[in-house]
Amino acid sequence: MDYAGRRFAENGYHPTSVAEIVQGMGVGKGVFYWYFSSKEELFLEILREAHHQLRKIQQQAIGDEPDPLRRIELGIRASMDWLADHRHFFTLFQFATSDERFGPASRRAQDVAVGDVVRHVKEGIVSGRIRDTDPLSLAHAILGVTNNLARTFIFERGDDATDVADQAVAFCLAGLAPAPAPAAAPVLQFGRATSGISD
Amino acid sequence: MDYAGRRFAENGYHPTSVAEIVQGMGVGKGVFYWYFSSKEELFLEILREAHHQLRKIQQQAIGDEPDPLRRIELGIRASMDWLADHRHFFTLFQFATSDERFGPASRRAQDVAVGDVVRHVKEGIVSGRIRDTDPLSLAHAILGVTNNLARTFIFERGDDATDVADQAVAFCLAGLAPAPAPAAAPVLQFGRATSGISD
DNA sequence: CGCTTCCTTGACCGGCCGGTCAAGCGGTGC
DNA sequence: GCACCGCTTGACCGGCCGGTCAAGGAAGCG
Numbered sequence: 001m002d003y004a005g006r007r008f009a010e011n012g013y014h015p016t017s018v019a020e021i022v023q024g025m026g027v028g029k030g031v032f033y034w035y036f037s038s039k040e041e042l043f044l045e046i047l048r049e050a051h052h053q054l055r056k057i058q059q060q061a062i063g064d065e066p067d068p069l070r071r072i073e074l075g076i077r078a079s080m081d082w083l084a085d086h087r088h089f090f091t092l093f094q095f096a097t098s099d100e101r102f103g104p105a106s107r108r109a110q111d112v113a114v115g116d117v118v119r120h121v122k123e124g125i126v127s128g129r130i131r132d133t134d135p136l137s138l139a140h141a142i143l144g145v146t147n148n149l150a151r152t153f154i155f156e157r158g159d160d161a162t163d164v165a166d167q168a169v170a171f172c173l174a175g176l177a178p179a180p181a182p183a184a185a186p187v188l189q190f191g192r193a194t195s196g197i198s199d
Numbered sequence: 200m201d202y203a204g205r206r207f208a209e210n211g212y213h214p215t216s217v218a219e220i221v222q223g224m225g226v227g228k229g230v231f232y233w234y235f236s237s238k239e240e241l242f243l244e245i246l247r248e249a250h251h252q253l254r255k256i257q258q259q260a261i262g263d264e265p266d267p268l269r270r271i272e273l274g275i276r277a278s279m280d281w282l283a284d285h286r287h288f289f290t291l292f293q294f295a296t297s298d299e300r301f302g303p304a305s306r307r308a309q310d311v312a313v314g315d316v317v318r319h320v321k322e323g324i325v326s327g328r329i330r331d332t333d334p335l336s337l338a339h340a341i342l343g344v345t346n347n348l349a350r351t352f353i354f355e356r357g358d359d360a361t362d363v364a365d366q367a368v369a370f371c372l373a374g375l376a377p378a379p380a381p382a383a384a385p386v387l388q389f390g391r392a393t394s395g396i397s398d
Numbered sequence: 399c400g401c402t403t404c405c406t407t408g409a410c411c412g413g414c415c416g417g418t419c420a421a422g423c424g425g426t427g428c
Numbered sequence: 429g430c431a432c433c434g435c436t437t438g439a440c441c442g443g444c445c446g447g448t449c450a451a452g453g454a455a456g457c458g
Binding site: 229232 | 414415416417418419
């Protein structure tokens with residue numbers, strides 16, 4: 001399944017035939033259709049596992065961090081690290097989103113991720129550390145920045161994950177900040193966030 | 200070509216056969232291969248024109264606006280409006296990015312867009328209205344927010360373009376800001392963007 | 399050694415699809 | 429009337445690919 005995932009990633013879903021996959025693994029076609037009911041199911045399985053893994057490492061990274069802004073930051077950083085180690089998934093995710101058959105699964109996974117972020121955003125709004133706007137929009141904006149920077153700099157250019165994460169975090173935290181910030185102005189430092197003295 | 204674009208958008212590139220396209224237009228296959236050398240070329244043509252149109256309306260919207268921040272805002276708003284009027288292109292763009300054959304064309308178009316934004320960002324940095332970081336990262340972050348919000352809210356949910364643009368602009372302008380307020384940034388700082396307790 | 403059950407094989411099938419091409423058609427010039 | 433030619437047609441081809449299936453191990457069991 002790992003092998004298939006990599007083939008799909010570097011060759012595309014459609015151009016990669018089942019025959020090619022099984023030949024590359026040194027087995028017959030029958031054994032493939034013994035374990036999977038179709039090529040489509042195999043891809044869905046790969047996708048499901050990738051999404052699951054990504055979410056798991058995000059949650060691990062966040063741990064029981066109490067500060068919602070810091071949770072967002074940790075999530076972004078963990079995602080960047082994981083994506084840097086699993087670059088081939090970019091192609092898969094991108095294809096999955098664009099394909100009619102896998103679009104729904106992809107969208108569901110993204111909804112889950114958005115839901116996670118939304119929770120932190122809402123908390124931040126309640127405590128006045130985040131601008132009081134539609135949390136859904138903010139969450140999608142964060143994911144947009146993260147995805148795009150990751151794709152461009154990590155996937156396409158192969159940059160260092162930490163640097164890219166720095167940029168993403170800086171942009172997002174600034175983007176979340178309340179407009180006429182009374183107290184939370186100066187501290188934009190990456191490593192530690194303000195420990196909530198603001199109100 | 201319009202018709203083909205719409206078929207590709209709602210049905211996907213691979214599942215839409217040339218036979219289907221020509222039949223839908225009420226012509227024979229020969230006429231298709233008289234004007235286009237291949238299905239691939241047709242798609243590239245559609246893509247090229249779409250990218251061209253989008254960029255054109257961006258430039259029109261920006262006009263000769265002197266303020267770089269405002270130029271960015273106008274670009275975002277124009278893009279949102281155009282995308283709202285041409286929703287079916289989302290599917291096309293997404294597919295094009297994910298496909299091996301059209302990826303390069305897609306990336307080139309994105310590079311052009313990024314280049315446009317980078318120019319404004321650099322100006323903003325020079326005049327101290329934008330945080331002094333890698334302009335490329337900032338530009339990609341802006342495009343990430345715009346694309347993602349557009350896709351989610353305009354394409355998938357059909358929301359009003361202006362509202363979505365408001366959210367995108369607010370997030371991006373805040374994300375670009377040096378440290379304090381986004382709109383009213385006087386020339387307090389000279390060399391470094393971060394003031395006070397930067398390290 | 400038979401007998402069953404669980405895997406494994408790879409030739410083969412049916413269908414689809416991009417692309418070709420011999421044939422036709424209608425307008426134009428003579 | 430006729431020759432020419434730009435345009436159009438749609439049957440057809442070759443190839444590919446997902447999926448099937450009859451046949452064949454091999455391990456376990458009596």
